[in-house]
Amino acid sequence: MDFDGGDEVRFEHMGAAGVITMTRPQALNALNHRMVKAMSAALHHWEREANVALVVIKGEGRAFSAGGDLMAIYNGRENPPIEFFADEYRLNRQIERFRKPYIALIDGIVMGGGVGVSFHGSHRVLTENAQFAMPEVGIGFFPDVGGSHLLPDLADNFGMYLGLTGTRVKWGDALWSGLATHPVKSENLGALLEMLARNGEAEGVLRNFFTMPPRETPRDVWEKIDTWFGETSLHGIFAALEKNAGNTQADSLLATMRTKSPTSMRVTFHEIAQGLSRSMEDCMRMEFRIVSRMLAGHDFYEGIRAAIVDKGSKPHWKPGSIKEVSDSDVEAYFAPLPGGDLTF
Structure with a gap:
């Protein structure tokens, strides 16, 4: 089947399943605009097809999807994309509202944009190879693609912890926090x-393959994370x-957080706190406001420069401290956008 995904995303009708396979293994299946539009078209089609009972999404190679195509964003900074x-945020909301089972098979790295096309679906299958992270504060950005909807719902303030530190977690912590639905x-x-x-x-089949993994984070550390990241302000978290x-x-944790963009840290705390009481659609509108401002700012491009262009160099954040x-x-x-908010 072809929804104009080119050689970057493949669509197949296998029995009762529509199957999406991201096919950019050399780029860790990083999402680009063509892939986003093709996936959206496939979901629109399959949602109406009576002979498609469910949708499965997976990635080729060692990553499910490591995020968006950051170099494309950096190279297009004179005309921000x-x-x-x-369209990516519309796709995230489309997945959250998809009326059939939507099953993500995550067998490797899943970050950023990869989270957006997997964790808003009904079933999140993680293997022992899975590594989840929302590391955006480290590149002067924020947990977008519905991060403001996903992270606040995690148990014991784990979402605030993940958003502010960019910590990678495996299938055990993902299950216990509520990120994963089925370890396999x-x-x-x-x-x-x-x-x-x-x-x-989906349910009966997945139940047959369920494997119970242990927590990777010890219970005593988990309880400390809950206490520290349950503070009512970012300053309170640092103080704790x-x-x-x-x-x-x-x-x-302090050493890690002090390397992140101060602006990103403050925006991320506010975003996660606000997302707790918002619908997915309202969260996507909020995130679109944020990304519109960040694309016109300094830290996002500086973060990409330091991490990817000049690999491993130290970013120079503006401002340089949270204070x-x-x-x-x-x-x-x-704040509302002068040209109007994101529409669906």
């Missing part, structure tokens, strides 16, 4: 896909960690 983000051994994914396509039913100076976990980012600076990211 705002329409890419608009990597070696069983082929048989799982075959059975889904044959039966056209600083009060525990000498604690290995607290010291490590220099005022409440009014943060509020400006969330």
Whole structure:
């Protein structure tokens, strides 16, 4: 089947399943505009097709999808790709509202845009090879693609922790926090896909493959994370960690957070706090306001430069400290757009 995905995303009708396979393994299946539009077209088509009972999405190679195509964004900084983000956010909302089972088979790295095309679906299957992260604050950005809808719902303030630190988690923590719905051994994914396509039913099939993984984060550390990241302000989180100076976990988290973009940190805290009481659609409108401002700013491009263009160099954030980012600076990211909000 062809929905104009070219050689970057493949669409197949297998039995009762519509199957999406991202086919950019050399780029860790990073999403671009063509892939986003093709996926949206496929979902529109398959939602109406009576002989498609469910949709499965997966990636080729060692990554499910490591995010969006950051170099394309960096190279287009003179003419920011705002329409890419608009269509990507519409796709995220489309997946969240998809009326049939939408099953993501995550067998490797899943970050950024990859999270947006997987974790808003009904079933999130993670293997022992899966690594989830929303590391955007480290490149002067923020957890978008519905991060403001996904992260606040995680147990024990785990979403705030993930958003502010960019920590990678595996299938055990993903299950216990609520990110994953079904842990499945990597070696069983082929048989799982075959059975889904044959039966056209998700719950019963997935139950047969469920494997219970252990938590990767010890319970005592988990409880500390819940306490520290349950503070009512970003300054409160920093203060809570600083009060525990000498604690290995607290010291490590402080060191990590102090390398992130101060603006991104403040915006991300506010975004996650706001997302708790918003619908997916309202979250996407909020995120579109934020991304429109960040594409016109400094830190996002500086973060890409440091991480990808000049690999491993130190970013120079503007402003350089959290104390220099005022409440009014943060509020400006969330203000209505002069040209109007994202439409669906």
